[in-house]
Amino acid sequence: MREFDLLKIVEEFFGNEEVEVPAGKHDAAYLRIGKKLIVVSCDTVNEKSDFPPFMLPEEMGHMAVAVTLSDLAACGAKPLYFLSSISMKTADDEFFRKLLIGMRGLASRYGVKVVGGDIDFSSTLTIVGFAVGEAERIVTRAGAKPGENVYVTNPTGKAELCLEMLKRGLKRDELPYAESLYTPEPRINEGMRIAEYAGAMTDISDSLAISAHLIARSSGVRIVFDSLPLQHLEGHTENPLEVALYGGGDFELLFTAKNSGDGIKIGRVERGEGVYVKVNSELEEVEFRGYSHF
C-alpha cells in the first residue's frame, strides 16, 4: 500500500495544523468557518486505476462525485458544494458532456451545487473532486470504545466480485451487482443519521480490512468481525471471505455504536489492538491490505 507510506509523510508535514481535525486524521478535514462546522475533502479517480472495463463516461462522472461525497458521508456531513479538476486526454466535446451529465446527476440528487472547476490535458483521464459540506458534530475514526458493536451500511465485496467476474470473461450484463461497480452510491443520508450516535465512523475506500484497521489504530482498540455477511457472494466466487474483507470499490460506511438501527451488525469492539475475523469459531488475523489497482 504505497499510498499509506506517502500519507505518513503528509501527516508528518501537516498533521498539526490548528484546525478541528487536520490532514491524515480522517477521511476529510473539519474546520470552523464562523460558527459553522465545515468539512472539506478531495479525492481522485483516474481511468487506469479506478474505471472498470465497459464503464460509460456518464458513470465516470458519477464515480468522481461519489468518491468525494463518500468522504463527507464518513463525517456525517451534508454536502453543499462540489468542484472538480478534469484532466482530459483530448478536447472531446461529446465525451466531456457525458462526464458532466454523470456528475450533475449525482450532485443534484443530494442538492449539491457544482460551483467550479478546472480543465487540463493529460495522457491519463483523471478527475479530482473537491467537496465542501456542513456537519453537526465531529465524528472520526478515533472514537471507537470497547463494548460497542461494529456495523456496516451494506454487505461488502459486491464491486470486487463484479470486477473478478469481468476478469473471468463475463460480460457487464451478466454481473449480479453491476450498479455497485459502475454507479456506487455515497451513503450521505445514512452518514448524517449515523453521525448523531456513532463512536467512530469511516467510509470503505480501499477495503473493509483497511477501514477496520484505521479505526482500530486511531481508537486504540481491537475489532473482531464475528458475523460478516457472505451469502451475497456465495456461489459467485471461490473465496467470499477474501472478497468481502479485501475487495475494493465499496462505498459503504463502517461505524461503531452501542446499538444501531442503521446497517448490519458485523462485529464488536474490544480492548486490545488489531483486526480479527471469526472463521469456524476460530479468530484469524485480518491483514492491512486491499484494493489492488486494476
Added chain:
Amino acid sequence: MREFDLLKIVEEFFGNEEVEVPAGKHDAAYLRIGKKLIVVSCDTVNEKSDFPPFMLPEEMGHMAVAVTLSDLAACGAKPLYFLSSISMKTADDEFFRKLLIGMRGLASRYGVKVVGGDIDFSSTLTIVGFAVGEAERIVTRAGAKPGENVYVTNPTGKAELCLEMLKRGLKRDELPYAESLYTPEPRINEGMRIAEYAGAMTDISDSLAISAHLIARSSGVRIVFDSLPLQHLEGHTENPLEVALYGGGDFELLFTAKNSGDGIKIGRVERGEGVYVKVNSELEEVEFRGYSHF
C-alpha cells in the same frame, strides 16, 4: 484554446447554480457560509504542461500552491485552507518530501493551513490544488466601466521570456527572471488591497491578452493598452510585445479602477468591445490567445 471550448460546456451545465458567483463566471466561486463570504477554487498543474525544464521538486510544490492561491488573489480573498490531490508516478519518498516542502513554504508564508489531500498514481505527475478563502466583497471580471484605467500588478512576460531563452539553449542561471518562471508569487496581499476599490479584477493565468478579453467580454467594454511596459523584455527577445501580451506563466493581477496606487497603469476602459494595443500611435487588435503548452 481547447480549454475555453470545454469551459463553455461547464457554464452551460453549471453556470446557473444559486450561489453568489458560480462556475465559469470568475477565477473562483463566491459562496455564503453563514455570514461569511467564502471563495473556493481549484487549479491543476502537470509536469508535461506546467513545469519548465530544470524545475526542482520543491518548486513544483510551490507552483501547485501558487496557481491556486492566485485564483483567490483575483477575488481579493484571504486564503485560509489548502488541499491537494497529488498523482505521483512512483512512490518516491524523497521526491514527495521535496514537493511538500515547497507547498508548505508558500502556504505558511500566507498563513494558509494545509488541511488535507489525496494521493494517487498516474503516468503524468499532476497536482491539483484546492483553496478556501474569505473575501470582504465580490469582485469579478464583470465590473469594468468606461472611464476607468487598466492596471497590472507588475510587467508581464517575464516567465515566457525565460522559457523562450531556455528553448534557445540558455541555462537556468543565465535567465534574467528565473524566479518568475520557477517560483512565481501569487499576489495575495495586493489582491486584498485592490479588491477594496477595483471595478473588475482577474489573474493572468494564460496571458495578458486572454485576461483582458475576459474582462472586456464579461464587462461589455473595450480595453485599450496604451502604455504597456516592454523595457524589461527589450534586448532579450526579438518581439517584446508578443511576449508581454501572449506569454504564459505570469501570476499578476489585471484590474480596472478610476485610480490606483497599486500596480502599473497600462491602459483604459472604453465603450465598445474587444481588446486593442497602441503600437506607434496606431491601434492594433489584440487576439484571444496565449499560453501554449510546452
